[in-house]
Amino acid sequence: MASPLAFPALHASHAGMWIASPDGETRRIGKAEAVAKAAETPMILLNAPLVAQRLGYAELSGLDLLELFAFVHPARFAVPTAKGLASVLGLETAGHDEAIPRFLQAAAAKLIATLTDPSWLEREGAWDAAQALTRLRWPWARVVADQLPKPQVKERWLFSKLPEWEEAPPRTPPRSVQLDRAAVDAQLARLTGSEAEVREGQRAFAETAAHIFDPRRRKGEPNMLLAEAGTGIGKTLGYLAPASLWAQEADGAVWISTYTKALQRQLVGEARRVFPDDAAFRQKVVVRKGRENYLCLLNLEDALQGGFAGRAAILAHLVARWAAFTADGDMIGGDLPGWLTTLFRRNGTTALTDRRGECIYAGCPHYRKCFIERASRSSAQADIVIANHALMMVNAARGREEASRPTRIIFDEGHHLFDAADSTFAAALTGAEMIEIRRWVIGPEGKARGRRRGLSARLADVASYDEEGGLAIDAAREAAEALPGDGWLGRVNEGVPSGPAERMLAAVRATVYARDEGQAESGYGLETEYANLDAPLIEAIADLMKALEALVKPLMVLGQRLEALVEEAPDWLDSAARARIEGAMASLSWRVDTLRGWIALLGRGGGPADPDFVDWLAVDRGEGREYDMGIHRHWLDPTRPVSSVVLKPAHGILTTSATLRSGGDWDTAAARTGAAHLDHEVEHFSAPSPFDYARQAEVLIVTDIQRGDLPALAGAYAALIGASQGGALGLFTAIRRLRSVHARIADRLARDGLPLYAQHVDPMDTGTLVDIFRDDPHASLLGTDALRDGVDVPGHSLRLVIMEQVPWPRPDILHKARRLAGGGMDYDDRIIRSRLAQAFGRLIRKADDHGHFVLLSSATPSRLLTAFPPGTPIHRVTLDEAVRRIKSGLSPATNFGQGSALEIEDEDIPF
Numbered sequence: 001m002a003s004p005l006a007f008p009a010l011h012a013s014h015a016g017m018w019i020a021s022p023d024g025e026t027r028r029i030g031k032a033e034a035v036a037k038a039a040e041t042p043m044i045l046l047n048a049p050l051v052a053q054r055l056g057y058a059e060l061s062g063l064d065l066l067e068l069f070a071f072v073h074p075a076r077f078a079v080p081t082a083k084g085l086a087s088v089l090g091l092e093t094a095g096h097d098e099a100i101p102r103f104l105q106a107a108a109a110k111l112i113a114t115l116t117d118p119s120w121l122e123r124e125g126a127w128d129a130a131q132a133l134t135r136l137r138w139p140w141a142r143v144v145a146d147q148l149p150k151p152q153v154k155e156r157w158l159f160s161k162l163p164e165w166e167e168a169p170p171r172t173p174p175r176s177v178q179l180d181r182a183a184v185d186a187q188l189a190r191l192t193g194s195e196a197e198v199r200e201g202q203r204a205f206a207e208t209a210a211h212i213f214d215p216r217r218r219k220g221e222p223n224m225l226l227a228e229a230g231t232g233i234g235k236t237l238g239y240l241a242p243a244s245l246w247a248q249e250a251d252g253a254v255w256i257s258t259y260t261k262a263l264q265r266q267l268v269g270e271a272r273r274v275f276p277d278d279a280a281f282r283q284k285v286v287v288r289k290g291r292e293n294y295l296c297l298l299n300l301e302d303a304l305q306g307g308f309a310g311r312a313a314i315l316a317h318l319v320a321r322w323a324a325f326t327a328d329g330d331m332i333g334g335d336l337p338g339w340l341t342t343l344f345r346r347n348g349t350t351a352l353t354d355r356r357g358e359c360i361y362a363g364c365p366h367y368r369k370c371f372i373e374r375a376s377r378s379s380a381q382a383d384i385v386i387a388n389h390a391l392m393m394v395n396a397a398r399g400r401e402e403a404s405r406p407t408r409i410i411f412d413e414g415h416h417l418f419d420a421a422d423s424t425f426a427a428a429l430t431g432a433e434m435i436e437i438r439r440w441v442i443g444p445e446g447k448a449r450g451r452r453r454g455l456s457a458r459l460a461d462v463a464s465y466d467e468e469g470g471l472a473i474d475a476a477r478e479a480a481e482a483l484p485g486d487g488w489l490g491r492v493n494e495g496v497p498s499g500p501a502e503r504m505l506a507a508v509r510a511t512v513y514a515r516d517e518g519q520a521e522s523g524y525g526l527e528t529e530y531a532n533l534d535a536p537l538i539e540a541i542a543d544l545m546k547a548l549e550a551l552v553k554p555l556m557v558l559g560q561r562l563e564a565l566v567e568e569a570p571d572w573l574d575s576a577a578r579a580r581i582e583g584a585m586a587s588l589s590w591r592v593d594t595l596r597g598w599i600a601l602l603g604r605g606g607g608p609a610d611p612d613f614v615d616w617l618a619v620d621r622g623e624g625r626e627y628d629m630g631i632h633r634h635w636l637d638p639t640r641p642v643s644s645v646v647l648k649p650a651h652g653i654l655t656t657s658a659t660l661r662s663g664g665d666w667d668t669a670a671a672r673t674g675a676a677h678l679d680h681e682v683e684h685f686s687a688p689s690p691f692d693y694a695r696q697a698e699v700l701i702v703t704d705i706q707r708g709d710l711p712a713l714a715g716a717y718a719a720l721i722g723a724s725q726g727g728a729l730g731l732f733t734a735i736r737r738l739r740s741v742h743a744r745i746a747d748r749l750a751r752d753g754l755p756l757y758a759q760h761v762d763p764m765d766t767g768t769l770v771d772i773f774r775d776d777p778h779a780s781l782l783g784t785d786a787l788r789d790g791v792d793v794p795g796h797s798l799r800l801v802i803m804e805q806v807p808w809p810r811p812d813i814l815h816k817a818r819r820l821a822g823g824g825m826d827y828d829d830r831i832i833r834s835r836l837a838q839a840f841g842r843l844i845r846k847a848d849d850h851g852h853f854v855l856l857s858s859a860t861p862s863r864l865l866t867a868f869p870p871g872t873p874i875h876r877v878t879l880d881e882a883v884r885r886i887k888s889g890l891s892p893a894t895n896f897g898q899g900s901a902l903e904i905e906d907e908d909i910p911f
């Protein structure tokens, strides 16, 4: 092991604080001393924001081991804990809190020693990066720069080093083929491996899934299959078998869309079985995400050249190190560690991606190396494109890539299509959305640095060549002044709005607060119906409508001029300029659509409601602080647009999930997926889970915790987690209760060696929290919705799921409207069953998983219990009994079985 560095190291957990002196002597210290030491001398820490939180000292800075790791091993996965780093660095794990400071010193020494190791794989570019980081006073810079020898030959810098993508001719349309059943079986056998026992459910699923690839009979009528495949069927390989076969025989692409990153990652792993050869895999399987996920090289260059300052600039250099080694440039969920940006409190991350649609396409010097362009080109040639529901919807709605539009689509986690569509096809006429359009037209205001520019700067060549186009740009620029500018939130709150948009926002805010029925105290969002508006709001709406019409007109003229320009093709319009103008046309048409949607929404202000939509006014708040406000519009049934822009144009669609029917029937599945809006019959398939739930799981409904009794709720969590010795996933429906429970029990559990992590408490992204949870069988994790079905932790690490109460839908305006249209209580029951089923689904992922599912709610009606797989034992018990059962574990000997289940009576639940 390398010798420790001459720095002290500090470790803080919920169980206490420990410090190791430079010579390795470790002792326990109090908070005040830890804070004082951290302020006076640089210390090695692991995850400074987390240590700062444990110390209650926000300003903490130091030698963060994770930053050093990101420098030495960019694009390498590591769980950001002592155990995680020990495993990736090949060091011995520090078994207990007290040993961790010493471990931190050893890990730092090992990383520093790597810098002089001739076999270090990530050396290229390190010397230059270290010089830049020294100028930025990165705490590790001096130690790192001292060890790094200057390269003999000047190294290529990132932007010249990255490979260029190849332009390929457009792909010919897929051949019309009919898959042979025996060939599908054989492909499935190949993918599952010869030793794997044949699973009948999986084979039936694969054969039925093959039907979606049959030649389509009529335009507008895709071959559509709704398939409910219970957990453990092996549905991923079940659909990959016919999909890969069709892609090969027809020379076409199959798009597979997921809702969660966990499944997307898993799919990438499974797709490797189709193409075991690495080069073939990279060519044939492509992961696509929304462009806001990828690093924009132009933004990075800007950040490296002075656009960022302070900590954000340090992050930019660490991201640049990563960019040289990344597989695909995906900053969110790709190979950039999720924890890296949270170390910098997300400072600057957004500005490194292309969130605001400011891409200048071929006008960009890095266009031929751009990660986004590369991903989009590769998907045009791929066999399997792995995407997500949101991207599928956005692409279909905005359709920039018409030629490579997906025609064969598999929606896995199909029960989430409704939610994905709901957010994609919604309109939000709010301050935050309007200021984005203003900046896109005018450019940033005041002293904002960077390359972000308005329309006139981006299309200067058009303006000088085409007078009408130039006048349209000027008119748009002037009209955009009506939209909210920097500082709008403050002006609106202080009652001094500027311009028609801010005046409308102020009137919305006044209306929302005037109609408040006592919710304002909660500190969370407020809303009210977009109906019975008073005169000041109606007036403000009319003024803003005029202002938006004045903006949309010149933008439409500009769009026509750009189209004409591309057709005329003047001499100066080389292929680069053409691509840039086509890019501008696409983002222009998206803005025009948004503005038109807003105008329609304003237009209905004083009049009757449109039955297809639910509209409301809202002030968005978090912990009492307002951050946005405006008018919202959602489709009453968002699967309507899904059916017209995604389903009908396709040839074949499989929508599958373990809980597609949400404990209901096929009509429910059709209604939640858009199939109900097709004019022809769709095929159904279902296969139950092969797991032995009667033996593997037990549902315990705890009857003696009163709703609203927080100390009792926290006590129950502590007792249950203690009984299972960690390995618990705690699910909450309210962040406030989650925080309160965590605050009451985290220290107590930590002292027993049971770390408790929590979303909305620990300063880490959800993916990282799940990685930590998965890696430590004694850890437990508390969270909200995202954890209910985004967690895939097979095995012993997850052996207990605790839900604080029945997951009732939030009775907001949108929900009330859908409930009314969807059958009242039945509608709610379907949602709750689906949520319970998803949460239960976290528990048993493999045939040898065991675990308990605890619902801390005596008021659980029996009619909801069909959410759990048939055969699962369900007991209503006291907390003590639940603790006893969990301690006893689940095995054939201790399982009480269905026979001992208590009689379950229906109870009415107040809504």
Ligand code: SF4
Residues within 6 Å of the ligand: 295, 296, 297, 298, 299, 354, 358, 359, 360, 361, 362, 364, 365, 366, 367, 370, 371, 372, 373
């Ligand atoms: S082409 Fe667009 S997204 Fe890509 S690097 Fe350039 S500006 Fe960024």
